[in-house]
Amino acid sequence: MRTEQPKMIYLKDYQVPDYLIDETHLTFELFEDHTLVHAQLVMRRNPAAGAGLPPLVLDGQLLELLSVQLDDRVLSGNDYQIDASHLTLHPASERFSVDTSVKIHPETNTALEGLYKSGTMFCTQCEAEGFRKITYYLDRPDVMSKFTTTVIAEQHRYPVLLSNGNPVGNGPQDDGRHWATWEDPFMKPAYLFALVAGDLWCVEDSFATMSGRNVALRIYVEPENIDKCQHAMNSLKKSMRWDEEVYGREYDLDIFMIVAVNDFNMGAMENKGLNIFNSSAVLARAETATDAAHQRVEAIVAHEYFHNWSGNRVTCRDWFQLSLKEGFTVFRDAGFSADMNSRTVKRIQDVAYLRTHQFAEDAGPMAHAVRPDSFIEISNFYTLTVYEKGSEVVGMIHTLLGAEGFRKGSDLYFQRHDGQAVTCDDFVKAMEDANGVDFTQFKRWYSQAGTPRLAVSESYDASAKTYSLTFRQSCPQTPDKQEKLPFVIPVEIGLLDARGAEIALQLAGEAAAGATSRVLSVTEAEQTFIFVGIAAKPLPSLLRGFSAPVKLGFPYDRDQLMFLMQHDSDGFNRWDAGQQLSVQVLQELIGQHQQGQALVLDPRLVTALRSVLGNEQLDQAMVAEMLSLPGEAYLTEISEVADVEAIHTAREFVRRQLAEQLFDGLWQRYQANRAVSKTTAYVAENEHFARRALQNIALSYLMLSGRPEVLAATLEQFETADNMTERLTALAVLVNSPFEAEKALALASFAEHFKDNPLVMDQWFSVQAGSPLPGGLQRVKALMEHPAFTIRNPNKVRALIGAFAGQNLINFHAADGSGYRFLADLVIQLNALNPQIASRQLAPLTRWRKYDGARQALMKAELERIRGSGELSADVYEVVSKSLA
Ligand code: TRP
Numbered sequence: 028m029r030t031e032q033p034k035m036i037y038l039k040d041y042q043v044p045d046y047l048i049d050e051t052h053l054t055f056e057l058f059e060d061h062t063l064v065h066a067q068l069v070m071r072r073n074p075a076a077g078a079g080l081p082p083l084v085l086d087g088q089l090l091e092l093l094s095v096q097l098d099d100r101v102l103s104g105n106d107y108q109i110d111a112s113h114l115t116l117h118p119a120s121e122r123f124s125v126d127t128s129v130k131i132h133p134e135t136n137t138a139l140e141g142l143y144k145s146g147t148m149f150c151t152q153c154e155a156e157g158f159r160k161i162t163y164y165l166d167r168p169d170v171m172s173k174f175t176t177t178v179i180a181e182q183h184r185y186p187v188l189l190s191n192g193n194p195v196g197n198g199p200q201d202d203g204r205h206w207a208t209w210e211d212p213f214m215k216p217a218y219l220f221a222l223v224a225g226d227l228w229c230v231e232d233s234f235a236t237m238s239g240r241n242v243a244l245r246i247y248v249e250p251e252n253i254d255k256c257q258h259a260m261n262s263l264k265k266s267m268r269w270d271e272e273v274y275g276r277e278y279d280l281d282i283f284m285i286v287a288v289n290d291f292n293m294g295a296m297e298n299k300g301l302n303i304f305n306s307s308a309v310l311a312r313a314e315t316a317t318d319a320a321h322q323r324v325e326a327i328v329a330h331e332y333f334h335n336w337s338g339n340r341v342t343c344r345d346w347f348q349l350s351l352k353e354g355f356t357v358f359r360d361a362g363f364s365a366d367m368n369s370r371t372v373k374r375i376q377d378v379a380y381l382r383t384h385q386f387a388e389d390a391g392p393m394a395h396a397v398r399p400d401s402f403i404e405i406s407n408f409y410t411l412t413v414y415e416k417g418s419e420v421v422g423m424i425h426t427l428l429g430a431e432g433f434r435k436g437s438d439l440y441f442q443r444h445d446g447q448a449v450t451c452d453d454f455v456k457a458m459e460d461a462n463g464v465d466f467t468q469f470k471r472w473y474s475q476a477g478t479p480r481l482a483v484s485e486s487y488d489a490s491a492k493t494y495s496l497t498f499r500q501s502c503p504q505t506p507d508k509q510e511k512l513p514f515v516i517p518v519e520i521g522l523l524d525a526r527g528a529e530i531a532l533q534l535a536g537e538a539a540a541g542a543t544s545r546v547l548s549v550t551e552a553e554q555t556f557i558f559v560g561i562a563a564k565p566l567p568s569l570l571r572g573f574s575a576p577v578k579l580g581f582p583y584d585r586d587q588l589m590f591l592m593q594h595d596s597d598g599f600n601r602w603d604a605g606q607q608l609s610v611q612v613l614q615e616l617i618g619q620h621q622q623g624q625a626l627v628l629d630p631r632l633v634t635a636l637r638s639v640l641g642n643e644q645l646d647q648a649m650v651a652e653m654l655s656l657p658g659e660a661y662l663t664e665i666s667e668v669a670d671v672e673a674i675h676t677a678r679e680f681v682r683r684q685l686a687e688q689l690f691d692g693l694w695q696r697y698q699a700n701r702a703v704s705k706t707t708a709y710v711a712e713n714e715h716f717a718r719r720a721l722q723n724i725a726l727s728y729l730m731l732s733g734r735p736e737v738l739a740a741t742l743e744q745f746e747t748a749d750n751m752t753e754r755l756t757a758l759a760v761l762v763n764s765p766f767e768a769e770k771a772l773a774l775a776s777f778a779e780h781f782k783d784n785p786l787v788m789d790q791w792f793s794v795q796a797g798s799p800l801p802g803g804l805q806r807v808k809a810l811m812e813h814p815a816f817t818i819r820n821p822n823k824v825r826a827l828i829g830a831f832a833g834q835n836l837i838n839f840h841a842a843d844g845s846g847y848r849f850l851a852d853l854v855i856q857l858n859a860l861n862p863q864i865a866s867r868q869l870a871p872l873t874r875w876r877k878y879d880g881a882r883q884a885l886m887k888a889e890l891e892r893i894r895g896s897g898e899l900s901a902d903v904y905e906v907v908s909k910s911l912a
């Protein structure tokens with residue numbers, strides 16, 4: 028809750044800390060109705076901060092100060108100053124120690140930041156600024172310290188006591204309580220601190236590092252989940268090996284622990300040696316988790332593990348540098364997932380996500396640069412821009428340097444900055460120095476917000492046999508109002524001849540023709556590249572692999588897109604050609620709907636997808652991706668003014684047409700794949716993911732036909748599947764179907780079977796919240812009364828409210844504003860309980876500029892109602908006020 032007027036913090040105001048904390052000794056006494064935290068901070072004046080002894084201003088929030096001591100002197104009330112967020116002391120020497128005791132209340136902490144309880148267990152979340160809710164401290168990432176932690180709790184309720192680093196001792200006390208002490212030999216900022224106490228079981232394994240050290244691996248969960256840890260453990264071992272092989276990075280402690288907790292604001296947290304995870308990002312087994320959930324677990328386990336180097340050993344100087352660790356670590360986990368599964372499919376999924384969600388953020392009121400230069404509440408900047416666009420920026424460095432040059436750069440970065448808290452500039456500098464290149468202009472990607480547009484035009488000179496491509500870049504205004512300068516845009520391209528073969532590429536002025544795919548660096552506002560020796564007008568394949576996070580425009584006609592779908596050697600671009608074709612067709616239908624005309628589908632889309640469906644050579648996951656139409660959220664993002672009804676109607680019309688016209692092909696592939704699924708035990712591996720992906724998208728189309736044999740197949744799959752991927756798809760297909768009796772039965776039996784598994788119930792909520800059938804809001808409101816729902820659990824909020832407002836666009840954007848009112852009520856309620864979650868759920872309302880005047884007015888009215896609703900958290904205040912600015 029806000030205690031003072033929230034104020035903007037600026038990167039330009041950064042100053043080194045006045046004091047340093049060499050050692051941090053913590054003792055926690057955990058009780059049912061309070062916790063005592065004793066801290067001894069061994070401190071000294073920071074020599075880099077100048078002369079004299081300025082006041083020592085420690086951060087602290089919601090702490091009840093019991094005692095404070097400077098060296099041996101117990102301080103009294105006039106020796107220090109205290110306010111709602113600071114404790115100010117007056118050191119009298121360069122070196123001193125500060126001892127404090129505070130009382131805190133994890134048992135009533137619903138914000139899930141600092142020390143809190145999830146069910147019966149105690150756990151922490153300190154990133155970004157949660158440590159100040161645990162004890163008075165210099166809670167900033169450039170203050171790094173050596174931590175020793177003792178935890179004391181009742182033996183019976185909390186047999187397991189964990190913290191960062193290595194265990195150095197434990198024992199019973201004579202009052203039924205016991206203690207454990209942990210020591211972390213690595214210097215770290217407070218945001219990487221963690222503590223866990225609970226009645227937990229663990230799955231154990233070990234890993235031999237590349238230098239032959241043995242590391243104990245443990246995944247701690249509540250006893251009922253002990254059978255759902257193997258996939259995460261396998262993922263962890265693969266991640267450890269991959270980071271050695273691809274980045275040369277070895278793990279550095281004797282033990283690595285993961286703890287699964289049910290109440291968690293985000294996916295997971297990379298605390299040194301003691302990662303804390305949302306249980307949804309750890310637990311996975313065939314019967315209860317989908318293929319997508321298995322892949323998410325693999326990716327998040329890898330992400331948090333990789334932070335051990337990109338984030339922990341080398342950390343951030345300040346929170347404006349967040350992408351230094353997050354963009355780089357997302358890039359690393361994407362490379363890992365690509366290597367474990369299919370590189371092309373991983374890229375397609377990441378790009379579809381980026382274009383839909385990050386592009387929307389970049390075009391909205393919260394738009395910010397990858398390295399923002401101001402913020403009110405840092406929790407609001409754990410964004411798609413910092414994570415996903417940040418990863419794209421690192422990916423462009425990789426594209427420009429090549430794999431080998433990039434590795435030289437990352438080696439230098441880790442070696443040069445090990446143990447330091449650094450900036451995005453330091454990262455780029457290591458890349459430059461290791462490769463002898465100049466990235467001055469490239470760095471605009473870190474400072475300029477907004478998604479660049481790249482308009483491409485061509486011209487062919489038959490007599491000179493030259494082919495020219497002209498690129499014009501521009502970047503729309505963003506709320507920071509800064510002038511945009513040209514970016515460095517790496518554009519990977521190829522040229523196809525009339526048979527679809529690749530042409531060897533030779534630019535004017537070059538000695539000889541070379542590769543058939545190459546990267547052009549577009550660095551100017553307008554720039555032309557001339558290819559020579561081109562016998563006939565080619566067809567360009569542009570931005571292969573999505574080599575830069577831009578909106579590229581080239582005037583392809585539909586026949587050319589069909590040609591690229593067939594012939595492009597770049598798998599990503601084959602998919603993208605299909606998406607562009609679909610977008611053209613859908614936009615035409617949206618226009619027809621708006622004009623009140625009958626909808627007429629361009630038969631070329633059916634022809635193109637029929638040929639994809641019939642291609643048995645193609646990776647089945649690719650077939651599934653190519654059969655997936657651009658989503659309504661993406662169609663919204665690319666609209667000038669999004670017409671919710673027209674988008675939904677047009678897209679549903681195409682889906683029905685495809686279902687009808689491709690019925691036989693879909694049915695044949697469905698049956699073939701389902702037959703394999705029936706006779707194969709579940710395996711969480713790529714080829715099996717691919718088979719089920721195609722099987723399931725086929726089923727979702729087939730059900731649109733309403734044919735009885737499809738209903739029978741769906742029921743059969745629902746009832747007999749041995750895995751959640753097939754069962755949940757069948758459930759979703761039923762939920763979206765007109766078969767009311769079957770739907771009701773399936774929902775009831777699913778809930779009865781899985782009522783004790785909260786993660787499965789989340790899926791059950793989501794499937795219903797996302798259903799576009801009429802009456803969506805009433806269904807969601809009814810589900811909020813279900814015994815398995817609670818507004819205090821972020822996963823539940825995301826599963827029900829997030830899925831409704833984020834995916835069920837036709838219902839959420841109901842013309843009467845009921846969806847908006849509902850969301851605003853919820854945000855007001857959440858603001859008091861959990862500001863981080865409240866502010867995230869608010870995102871759909873911030874996009875009001877995308878809609879028609881009537882909806883804009885309704886959405887703005889709800890934002891204003893939130894603004895006037897009372898004491899706002901800094902989190903909600905920032906998003907609401909920026910949205911209305
Ligand atoms: N550093 C975490 C991650 O990338 C993010 C995170 C976890 C977080 N929990 C949080 C950020 C709470 C803010 C608040 O992987």
Ligand code: ZN
Pocket residue numbers: 330334352353356
């Ligand atoms: Zn991260």
